[in-house]
Amino acid sequence: MSSRKPKLVLLLVGLSVVFSVWLTWGGSRKEVQDEMRSDQCGDNFTEVSEITFVKSLLAKRAPKFRKEDCSISPGTQKLTAREIYFKEKCIQNFKLDHAHGSDQFWSGDTQYIRHTHHKYLTSQSLVLDVGGNKGEDADAMIQAFHPGIYVILEPINSLFTKLTDKFKSQDNVILYNFGLAAKDDTFFVNVVGHGGDATSVFTGNKGGKCNLKVYNTTQFMQRLGVPCYDVDLITINCEGCEFEILETLIASGLISHFQHVQFATHPLLTRLEKPVERYCEIQQKLARTHIIEYQYKFCWETWKRKDIKRYQIKHWNLRVKKK
Known part of the structure; x- marks a missing residue:
């Protein structure tokens, strides 16, 4: 023992x-x-995750950008017979135009036109960047053109945290931790990609553990004071939300307050409702107030308001005709 x-x-x-x-x-x-x-x-939501925190930028805008009348006038949403014709042609040509536009845009350094094109930006300019992601686009344009005010919206908390750190020393950068849509909503998603850069609610990605907030586009623009002044550039790249934002801006009449409109297109997202039809209708309605400056169809493009002088059409992505 x-x-x-x-x-x-x-x-x-x-x-x-x-x-x-x-x-x-x-x-x-x-x-x-x-x-x-x-x-x-990412970190928990803070006050910049709430739309009530949004302040008007009217006081920061130079007099030449301000409007005496702060009302907005919604345009007619019904397409004319001519617009319907071109919309249908756009739909019919989708596969060829999408392949052609994508191939061109991602060829070599062509994609960086979304950074370098905006030479009209000055120290008095205001830029709205919807879908800031990792800040690549914002950093490139800020470094190149030094706009006076650069507003970034990014709903993915992990990306927002990195943006906050990236631009913490730049007083001209204003950050909000939410996105835009047709209406207020909160989603629970899985963060996808490197740090969340491919996260989208239009890929069957709902039901995850991470919060994603979006607010009504019109409400945000009104709080920002947009009906009372012109915005030099709005650039939109938010994994499918571009459609809702553009449709809301056009329907409300707010689109006329943006001198330049740049946006990406994600027509192949699985849960995006009728992306081709919506893109082609947006083309027709946007053409009422703006004209194309560069375009890679169904990929990336920029439009300039018709009354802006010295416009120049570049890189028109024409459909290649079959011989």
């Missing part, structure tokens, strides 16, 4: 050590998991 006691003691000590290691490993594993979850979803 006496010879067995040391063995029993050693066994108990060994089990105690194993149990202690297991508890330590389990605790550290939980901490790692929590940290990973935090990195994925």
Whole structure:
């Protein structure tokens, strides 16, 4: 019996050590998991996640940009016979135009036209960037043109946190931790891509653990004071929300307050309702107030308001005719 006691003691000590290691490993594993979850979803929402925090920029706009009448006039939503004709042609040509536009845009350095094209921007300019992502577009335009005010909207918390750190020393950059849509909503999504850069609610991605807030586009623009002044540029790249934003701006009449409109298009997102038809209708309605400056159909493009002088049409993405 006496010879067995040391063995029993050693066994108990060994089990105690194993149990202690297991508890330590389990605790550290939980901490790692929590940290990973935090990195994925980002920090909790703050005051800049609420639309009530949005302040008017009217006081910061130079007199030449201001409007005496702050009312907005919704345009007619019914297409004319001519517009219907061109809409149908656009729909029919989708596959060829999409392939052609995408190939051209992503060829070499062509894609950077979305950064370099906007040489009209000055230290007095106001830019709205909807879908700031990692800040690549914002950083390129800020470095090149030094606009006086650069507003970035980014609903993905992990990306927003990085944007906050990236632009923390630049007073001209205003950040909001939400996106825009046709109406207010909150989604729970899985963060997809490198740091969330491919996250979209239009890919069957709902039901995740990370919050994503969006607000009504018209309400946001009114709070920002847009009906009372012109905006030099709105650039929109938000994994499918471009359609709702453009449709809302056009329907409300607010589109006439944007001198330049740049947007990406994501027509292949699986949960996006009728993207081709909507894109082609937006083309016709946008052409009432603006004219194309560069266009890679169903990919990226920029339009300039018709009354802006010295406009120049570039890079018109014409459909290649079959021989």
